[in-house]
Amino acid sequence: MTTLPRPLIQSLEMLAATAEALELRNDWIVFGGAAMALSGLPDWPVPDIDVLASEETANALIDAFGGRILTPPAADRFRSRLLARIDGTPVPIEIMVGLEVKTDDGWAPVNFRTRVDRPVQDRHIPTARTAEQAAMARRFGRPKDLQRAEALDKLTD
Structure with missing residues (x-):
């Protein structure tokens, strides 16, 4: 497994342990x-942990961590029905519900169809398969996302 920064590992462990304790779906x-x-690109900066969740799960995590609901920024490239931030972890966690990305055809929901449980110490963190992460990064379309997509294309699950 790729070596991840200790604060990131600690935060992911806290997230997984809390989800497990709450028996979240x-x-x-x-x-x-x-x-x-987690998929093998440890050299990219990770200023926060992005989580896409159902409203029920998001609210449970926000309550458990004492997170705060944020006013989403003006919709330019992304928008979500709910945006929350948890600052009580070494790496902050941002939780989103109903995330959408602006495309040439209008707003489109961000949904992941694949799921891989990535090991973090003795816990598991769900992510999309690497190919789907690359496709989503291209869909997001920012320069940093396009660079990430190119790097992800070189990996396999």
Whole structure:
């Protein structure tokens, strides 16, 4: 397994342990930089852990961690029905419900169809398969996402 920064490992362990203790359904997934690091790209900065979840699961995690609901920024490239931040972990966690990305055809929901449980110490963190992460990064379309997609293309699950 790839060596990850200790603060990231600690935060992911806290997230997985809390989800397990709350007996949350499998309706949450880690994406973005943290998922990419778990998939084998440890050299990319991970300023926060992005989690896409159902509203019920998001609220349970927000309550458990004492997170705060944020006013989502003005919708330019992304928007979500709910955005929350948990700062009580070494690496902050951002939870999103109903995330959408702006495309040429309008707003499109962000959904992951694949799921891989990535090991973190004695826990598991759900992410999408590497190929789907690369496809989503291309869909996000920012320069950093396109660079990530290119790097992800070189990996396999």
